Amino acid sequence: MPEDKHPPTAFDTQAVWAAEEGPFPYGAATMPIVSAATFAYPDLDSWQAVALGQRAGHIYSRNSNPTLAVLEEKIARLDGTEAAAGFATGMAAISSTLFTLLSPGERVVSIRDSYGGTNVLFEEFLPRFGITATLCNTTDHEQLEREIALGCKVLYLETPTNPTLKVVDIARLSAAARRQGAVVVTDNTFATPYNQKPAALGSDLVLYSATKFLGGHSDVLGGLVSGRGDLVHCIHHFREIAGATLHADAAYSILRGMKTLGLRMARHNQSAQAIAEHLRRHPKVAAAYYPGLDTHPGHEIAVRQMRGFGGVLAFVPRGGIGELRTVLDALQLAQRAAHLGGVATTAGPPAVTSHVELTAEERARAGIPETLIRYSVGIEDAGDLIADLDQALARI
Numbered sequence: 437m438p439e440d441k442h443p444p445t446a447f448d449t450q451a452v453w454a455a456e457e458g459p460f461p462y463g464a465a466t467m468p469i470v471s472a473a474t475f476a477y478p479d480l481d482s483w484q485a486v487a488l489g490q491r492a493g494h495i496y497s498r499n500s501n502p503t504l505a506v507l508e509e510k511i512a513r514l515d516g517t518e519a520a521a522g523f524a525t526g527m528a529a530i531s532s533t534l535f536t537l538l539s540p541g542e543r544v545v546s547i548r549d550s551y552g553g554t555n556v557l558f559e560e561f562l563p564r565f566g567i568t569a570t571l572c573n574t575t576d577h578e579q580l581e582r583e584i585a586l587g588c589k590v591l592y593l594e595t596p597t598n599p600t601l602k603v604v605d606i607a608r609l610s611a612a613a614r615r616q617g618a619v620v621v622t623d624n625t626f627a628t629p630y631n632q633k634p635a636a637l638g639s640d641l642v643l644y645s646a647t648k649f650l651g652g653h654s655d656v657l658g659g660l661v662s663g664r665g666d667l668v669h670c671i672h673h674f675r676e677i678a679g680a681t682l683h684a685d686a687a688y689s690i691l692r693g694m695k696t697l698g699l700r701m702a703r704h705n706q707s708a709q710a711i712a713e714h715l716r717r718h719p720k721v722a723a724a725y726y727p728g729l730d731t732h733p734g735h736e737i738a739v740r741q742m743r744g745f746g747g748v749l750a751f752v753p754r755g756g757i758g759e760l761r762t763v764l765d766a767l768q769l770a771q772r773a774a775h776l777g778g779v780a781t782t783a784g785p786p787a788v789t790s791h792v793e794l795t796a797e798e799r800a801r802a803g804i805p806e807t808l809i810r811y812s813v814g815i816e817d818a819g820d821l822i823a824d825l826d827q828a829l830a831r832i
């Protein structure tokens with residue numbers, strides 16, 4: 437048997453080494469940022485050999501770039517997929533994937549609780565191209581299976597969802613989609629490859645807002661899609677023309693973040709579990725949402741398909757909008773920001789974060805309380821975060 441070029445190793449080892457075994461130019465210890473827009477050749481023959489794909493190399497950074505290529509190989513290796521493509525933002529990855537896969541007259545089946553921007557694609561932009569999106573109740577697996585059985589080109593999933601952390605059974609729904617020949621796409625932003633491997637559960641493509649946990653430091657925007665080689669090839673072709681390629685600078689920042697992904701996710705998982713359990717019992721909290729709580733409706737599925745339950749939780753302080761304001765404004769160890777997945781704790785209501793694109797009625801229909809606080813647990817000391825939440829809740 438040929439020797440396996442990349443024998444399986446533990447996640448933390450892969451996070452450091454995958455695609456970064458080197459050697460790198462100049463003997464550099466890390467992959468350098470190749471910020472060149474284009475690549476020059478000494479003669480036409482060598483240029484043409486690369487342009488025609490007869491020799492490895494790069495022509496123009498909208499099409500491919502050495503630093504970006506390392507990031508693409510890294511996420512594919514961590515996801516256990518064949519290939520990946522990097523985009524300027526998570527939304528660029530999502531929209532490019534959907535526009536590559538879908539044609540006029542075709543149908544996508546998805547869930548109501550997708551990220552707000554994704555919802556806008558389903559409800560506003562795709563219909564303009566004659567593509568229909570049927571959005572099912574997120575946790576109603578029977579309804580999803582019925583809609584899939586009616587025929588669809590794409591099944592689009594996201595789990596856990598933003599911001600109420602609903603859990604969708606990837607293996608069960610992928611099996612239903614496979615019977616119809618549909619392509620399964622899963623947004624794995626909240627879980628990351630540390631907590632969940634959608635490809636092993638039957639998803640053909642895995643999407644990320646790399647802006648969140650993969651980058652991890654709230655200092656870079658990016659998006660990634662990884663999965664089946666033939667599909668990624670088509671999405672990559674779309675990217676060459678639509679042009680929302682990730683820049684080498686951003687690719688480098690995300691690569692640096694990903695080296696500590698395992699360490700950070702282990703801490704996020706542990707702290708979020710402790711905080712969710714604290715909030716569930718808190719007298720000033722009306723509801724707490726976290727897939728790691730055994731009272732959470734999606735807990736059983738989460739236990740089956742996730743290694744840990746992630747760094748995002750949500751809770752509803754008792755009272756109305758006034759109380760929400762009081763608690764949010766009193767938090768000292770949380771940035772009030774439309775973001776999640778960073779090393780610093782971030783908090784905000786969906787009305788100004790994940791679901792700002794929706795009206796209050798649409799949020800109500802999606803089952804998102806206006807007084808919900810999405811709380812992305814950073815890597816600070818969990819005891820300090822609990823004390824901060826307690827002092828803020830005590831003001832109600």
Ligand SMILES: Cc1ncc(COP(=O)(O)O)c(C=O)c1O
Binds near residue numbers: 598
């Ligand atoms: C689950 C999920 N998917 C996609 C996106 C979009 O990513 P980006 O902001 O990088 O475009 C977000 C952003 O918050 C998200 O939370």
